[in-house]
Amino acid sequence: MHTELADRFGINYPIFGFTPSQDVAAAISRAGGFGVLGCVRFNDTDELDDALEWMHENTDGRPFGVDVVMPAKIPTEGSKTDLASMIPPEHKAFVERVLDDLGVPPLPNGERVDAGVLGWLHSVARSHVDVAMEHARKYGQIKLIANALGSPPADVIQLAHDNGVLVAALAGAKEHARHHVDAGVDIVIAQGYEGGGHTGEVTSMILWPELVDAVGDEAPVLAAGGVGSGRQMAAAIALGAQGVWMGTYWLTAAEYRLGMEPDAQGPSTVQKALLKATSRDTVRRSIYSGKPARLLKTRWTDAWDAPGAPEALPMPLQNLLVAEAHTRISRADDPDVVAMPAGQIVGRCNEITPVADLIADLVDEYERAVARMNATLTTSV
Amino acid sequence: MHTELADRFGINYPIFGFTPSQDVAAAISRAGGFGVLGCVRFNDTDELDDALEWMHENTDGRPFGVDVVMPAKIPTEGSKTDLASMIPPEHKAFVERVLDDLGVPPLPNGERVDAGVLGWLHSVARSHVDVAMEHARKYGQIKLIANALGSPPADVIQLAHDNGVLVAALAGAKEHARHHVDAGVDIVIAQGYEGGGHTGEVTSMILWPELVDAVGDEAPVLAAGGVGSGRQMAAAIALGAQGVWMGTYWLTAAEYRLGMEPDAQGPSTVQKALLKATSRDTVRRSIYSGKPARLLKTRWTDAWDAPGAPEALPMPLQNLLVAEAHTRISRADDPDVVAMPAGQIVGRCNEITPVADLIADLVDEYERAVARMNATLTTSV
Incomplete structure (x- = not known):
């Protein structure tokens, strides 16, 4: 399956996977999706530099992206x-x-x-951008920078564009989406109430088509919040999105090793x-x-x-x-005491599965959903 | 378009319209959908009897249904x-x-x-059932009784089945849906967080496929909460529902005259x-x-x-x-002081529109959504 946006990035499927794990992000890109590495956990820019270098070496030249947490206005944050x-x-x-x-x-x-x-501080987020742009210039694989807090500052958008990198911004309301597009953001990520992490009150079923209509031809919309199966991916496309943006889905991927000892089973x-x-x-x-x-x-x-x-x-x-x-x-190490962003789709995360299988499942179920919809258009028996 | 459930009811489209207005309910059935009259506002059973008689006379023999508000357990409610x-x-x-x-x-x-x-009292809801069953026997047009509070009492389910009437029940969680089916309910109405009226916390994007999977072949699922366009209807079918259950959408129908003087413009x-x-x-x-x-x-x-x-x-x-x-x-009569159930889809209710046009819009947009999805399966250009 493909969409205009998938073609534009040269990826097999319009499946954008946000994850704090470079192992998972690289596996998503290798499997034909688009891995997006969450940077907020990297207090040390050298660590991020190493992670991006590792991703370069493990993605067979396929494109990937980074996600930062940066307010549009620079706060007077002090030390x-x-x-x-x-x-x-x-x-x-x-x-x-x-x-x-x-x-x-x-x-x-x-x-x-x-x-x-520190990743939540503007100065640190800005250093993430600088490291990512350096990598974009060096290898040309980083093709997207996404901001979890909406439009990035104007100079960051300009810097990204200068380096051939598209800019995406999360939006939980129509007004935000319009603001992003007017600020020069290329892709709107419409994140519904059910999503993990920051969300507004309006649910994906309502929000996705509302934002698609609000930005029209000015920007493609990625559907975020509530996607954890091919049927939900089909719903996203039905509602006018050009692809899906998934986060929670990858937390139970086999490649997700954060918080584990190297040899843990x-x-x-x-x-x-x-x-x-x-x-x-x-x-x-x-x-x-x-x-x-x-x-x-x-x-x-x-x-x-x-x-x-x-x-x-x-x-x-x-x-x-x-x-x-x-x-x-x-x-x-107590599963009953955990501090972790997760969307309602967590109810579908019931086994540890390799990323390649997760993506194959999505695409297979997507195709079956479309076939089922085509059957509704044939004459009734 | 059609589904197995639509075929079973002999309707043109699997569009189930819940409304307190007999004018709107009748118009939905005439236009090829399935109108469901909300009974809770009828304190006087004679009024409900008159409304159902009027619907019989204004639906060209097409099927329709009723919706009651009845807890499964009979409360000791007193006077x-x-x-x-x-x-x-x-x-x-x-x-x-x-x-x-x-x-x-x-x-x-x-x-x-x-x-x-009084419609909220069990004794009154029970009298609504009795009047509806009398009409089902008399004209054979009432084909569905839905309960907004979940499984109706066992004897009501039996009574409905004895009169050739299917039973539907709203569910906001997997456990409720399983309980309904085990109790003999024929159709599960999966109502997500964004819906008008009673809802749970789980949104339609998550809830619909979860309930479809939970009840499997034992009952069809109708998708409720968040449907106000053909794209959302396409999402419902993509997610495995056999049709949509819409409420808020009809409140701005031209035929909706509740709360208005007969000659009001x-x-x-x-x-x-x-x-x-x-x-x-x-x-x-x-x-x-x-x-x-x-x-x-x-x-x-x-x-x-x-x-x-x-x-x-x-x-x-x-x-x-x-x-x-x-x-x-x-x-x-102050639009800023209103006590009215409404779903998040109210954001799409922006003009007064005849029911026939509302249904034509749904079907037309549905077909365009399926065409758009088919395009994702062709070779990329």
Whole structure:
């Protein structure tokens, strides 16, 4: 199957896979889709540089992309130390108490506590862009930069275009999509309420065609939020999208090894949590980043829903507040206490599967859905 | 277009239209769809009897259905007077204060205040079933009884089947759908989060295929919540549904005359509110019936969201509490103060359109969507 956008990128299928794992992203591109590496976890630009180099060596020259988390307006964010002083002590005490109640051990003495934080700061996101553009110039494989927070700043859009890289931006409402296109964004990613991570209130069934109509011929729309099968991919195309943007689907890919020791066997702790979750086991809360994002419902999210829990802080303070907690939770290896963005499609993530099989399943089920639809147009028997 | 289920009912298109208006329901059946008359507003069974008689006379012998609001378990509901005594005085005072603030006048002296209430009581819903079954026996046109609250009681299912009437039940989760089928329900109506009226948390994109898989060959699934265009109908079929169940879509039909004087011109007050609403102008709250239901966001729903507003009461107390308020609001004729269930698809309800045109639009756009999908399977250019 193909669409105009797939042809434009020279990929076999219009399947865009967002993932924080370079192994998964490379496998998606190798299998004929388009892997997009999430950069937010790379505090150290050298690490990102290495990851992109590795992707270059493991993608047979096929195109791939990167995803950054960057507000359009550059905030006056100051240093991490300045920001830390803005966090109320009651919030810190709450987090400590909850971790204690949930049996999450502290980090060993002297360990750094800000892992996973800095990608949410504008200055760090900007360094991700610079590294990605360097790679785009060097190998010409990076063909897309996507921004999870909407339109990137104008100079970033210009820089991308200068390097032959298209710009995509997530949108949860018609007004956002129009704004993106007017700002020079090339591709709108319409992310519905059911999606993992940041979402608005309008669901994919409503949002996708609304955004397709809102931007018209000015930009193709990728359908995000709720895609985890070929039938849902067929729904995306039926609703006017030029492809799908999937995130949660890849978290239970066999190639997804984040949070695991190199020689570990079987699913990771997070994967165990994902495998047992149903479509009703997610919540949309601001406790991960400071903006509403859909997360796996666990004892950690329950604690923030309990009476007496504080309100989440605004971005980027909330992420600073919970960064150490996320690291501690990750180390604790308890599938019931996990801090993880996930969409409602997690109910379909029921086994660990290689990326190539996941993509083959999507395409096969897509074709069967189209055949079923054609049958509705034949004379009734 | 057709599906097995459409063929079974002998209708041209698998478009099931739920509406409280007999004019609209009849027009849907005449246009080749399947009109379903919502009974909850009929406190007086003679009125329902007259409405069904009128539908018989205005549907050229085509099939149609009825929709009731009936819990599977018969509650010990007592009389209306007993129930009224269970409503806290603080709730009554809040409602009075809000109506006063919103400039909603009281009813004229001596007028009955319980209009719109009784359909929510089991005894009244049961009388709706009896009237509908009498009509099914008399004319053989009533072919479906749907229950908005899930599986009807076993004897109602038996009674329907004895009269050649299929039973449909709304479901917002896999477990509900399984329960319905095990209870003898013939058709599952999968209603996603974005739908008007009672909904669960799982969106249509996720819920429809999940319920299709959960019930397999045991029952066809109708896709509800989020359908207001042929592209969304195509998505429903792509996701495995045998047809669509639409409610909000018909509220701006030209034939929808509820709440209007017989000789009134132009849209009604409620229609004015619907026409200007976007997909972001709904909220899911328990304030209409006591269970979470999606409503048009207006100054009335805002008042219940304001600090200091009480929690909604359980069903059926909440409906008793707000029944007079709903009547007063309806009389006040203010498009900014409306108490009306509506789905997110309301963003597409932008003009008053005859039912026949609405159905022709759906079918035409459906066919174009299938053609577009077929193009994705041809060799890339």
